Amino acid sequence: MIMTTLLTQLSHLGTAVCDEKHPRAPVALPAIRTSTVRFNDIDTLHDTYRRQAAGERIVGYGRMGMETHAAFEEMMCALEGGKRAFLAPSGLNAIAMVLLSLLNAGDHMLVADCVYGPVRQMDETVLKRMNISSTFCSMRDMAELESKIQSNTKILYLESPGSLLFEMLDLPAIAAVAKKHNLLVIADNTWGSGLAYRPLDLGADVSIVAVTKYIGGHSDLLMGAVVAKDDAIIKRIDTNQYALGFSTSADDVWLAIRGVRTLDVRMKRHAENALKICEFFDQQAETLQIYHPAFEKDAHHDLWKRDALGSNGMVSVALNLTKAQTKVFVESLKLFSIGYSWGGYESLIDMVNTDFLKNHAYWNPNYPHLVRMHIGLESPEDLIQDYQQALEKARNYPPSIP
Incomplete structure (x- = not known):
């Protein structure tokens, strides 16, 4: 099937297989729930471990989700223009997943002053305790922004448009500053959710979306998603996501797939x-x-x-x-x-x-x-x-x- 536009992709991705082997199939992929994954033999089990270690999205345990989760992750990659998506139980969980994956003790990040309020609370209660420091600042003036970069700065974190006043930031200019100093750009894209704004296309390295909002669309689920396209970043997030134990309900993922359709x-x-x-x-x-x-x-x-x-x-x-x-x-x-x-x-x-x-x-x-x-x-x-x-x-x- 040729799918040339994003809207066509979003209408056809994640549907149940209907072919010669499956001559009758539902339109919507079922919510596949499981805690345990079975393996046909030991060789298959060991092959799964090997492929997981190499960074492949292959299920070895129910926490990572089965076909329903994989279908929605593929949708998020299409929406955001990324290579790999990771799911979390809420938008704030998704933010935590990224920061805990990409920052180490002693690191510093610059944060746009217009970001989602709980990011400040995360800085005060979690990151500082881990010896990770943050500077909140306006990101409208590139010379001023550049002057705030420290020797241990690793990340420029932003939300565009901003959380309360919907302030648009010049993401391509910010990304240029980041590239000059070998920094990562993390963007909260809940406002745009892939259709109205695409940070990865504008120079961001990671895009975070609270699926709870427009993608869910019906005020009946909580979920976050992280999308990246660089292999090294994907591997770091993949390793840490698994270690941190983030998991999302198959029923919530099914609702999110439904939301993408409209x-x-x-x-x-x-x-x-x-x-x-x-x-x-x-x-x-x-x-x-x-x-x-x-x-x-x-x-x-x-x-x-x-x-x-x-x-x-x-x-x-x-x-x-x-x-x-x-x-x-x-x-x-x-x-x-x-x-x-x-x-x-x-x-x-x-x-x-x-x-x-x-x-x-x-x-x-x-x-x-x-x-x-x-x-x-x-x-x-x-x-x-x-x-x-x-x-x-x-x-x-x-x-x-x-």
Whole structure:
């Protein structure tokens, strides 16, 4: 079968075999669960050990998963443009897998200040205890970034767009700095998930995706994935993943495969809806700034046009309201649930604690409040009506109450 485009590949990869030997087969590959793998003879067992040691993805124990896992790993490689994928029980587990595989005691990494918040907690509670140091900084100025590289720096870790303000970083420029100093570039690509953004194509060495979000797409699974294309990096991650004992449920992997089938159409709808919401907030007097790189007034729209392939439903808005008014606005919404995950079919909103933004160079400290929203698959007209009634309640709430 000739599969010339990514979307065609994603529709056909991971399907059950249907051929002369298997004349009847289901469309969807079953969720194959097992803890134990059987071997026909001792020679097969020993051959499995040998091939595993050489880095081949071959199952010797159930923890690594059977055909269901292998099918989804192949899908992730297609999405991200990589050679090998590794699965973890959550996105944060995937981050830990990479850092514990590629960093040693005494090493240092530079981290973009806009990354997923728990990376800072991992630095404080795990990495420092292992004598691994981190410097969090803006990665917008390449000369400044280069000045922060130390003799023991090994990794440049980033997330683009960033976690709360969706700040686009110049990944090709960052990768050029890394290459000059023989450093690895690790990118959290949960925002792009392979369809909207492809870090490996832009110079990153490893891409990490929280499958929990857009790939899962239905708010019913937790999983992370790591994708790489360099053989030496793949071997290091492979060895450490097995040693650390990461394992994912076959049922969750099956759900992730299901999510990939509709990823393209869902993300396009999320992105279309999000732009309509940006246009709505652009007309509101309370709006100080809209953070969504696909929106033409976003500060990083040109970078998005150059490097991204699409967008999604994530929008943040800085509002000129009191804290009490912002709380009234959020709690008055009928179609939005309050929550800080995203990527599912539903619309969510979170009133961001601005203490979390103090270390983000992109954040304007003069702005009083920020709401982060995931725009779901509902009718955007209905969402806008919901915003209108909630804003009206917030406006009428006494501004004298802080």
